[in-house]
Amino acid sequence: MELELVEGDITTQDVDAIVNAANNSLLGGGGVDGAIHRAGGPEILAACRHLRATTLPNGLATGEAVATTGGTLNARYVIHTAGPVWDPAEDRSGLLISAYRNSIRVAVSLGVGSIAFPAISAGVYGWPLADAARIAVRTVRDAAPPFPVRFVMFNRPAAEAFHAALAP
């Protein structure tokens, strides 16, 4: 399984599925969530609303993942996952691990040929970058998915944290 790291905008990546660091409402937000909805267009939010009206009436539980259309993105699918909010008083790393694992599980079920991840929980949700990167890389390596995985970092500090986590 190939692991790749790029510094850039996940919405422009030419992969089959991009992972969205969504929230429990599944109805959009800021950060990469906002960028994906802006770039992918209203189809994505319509699909999220349909999920809320049918299979996910209470929203997306933290650590879970669900796919929608990619709308006008290059990617065919967006896999939405809700990472945990960082809490120095409580170890929520199991939920962050689940967010990566479940995103991969959904991608495997869709038969994608490639996937891109942002740094889940490492923005608004406040997860320290070095630990977020360590958990991301270790979880993806352990899952050993049958397709290449690209980590797309939006800024230099995140890229450096993931570069360090990927070092052999």
Ligand code: APR
């Ligand atoms: N491409 C790649 N990465 C991006 C992009 C982008 N276009 N925009 C932001 N990022 C990066 C951030 O710099 C950060 O490193 O994604 C990482 C995750 O940050 P957030 O998007 O803030 O996600 P998160 O910390 O998981 O918080 C989720 O933020 O946007 C809201 O609706 C979202 O409530 C949810 C919360």
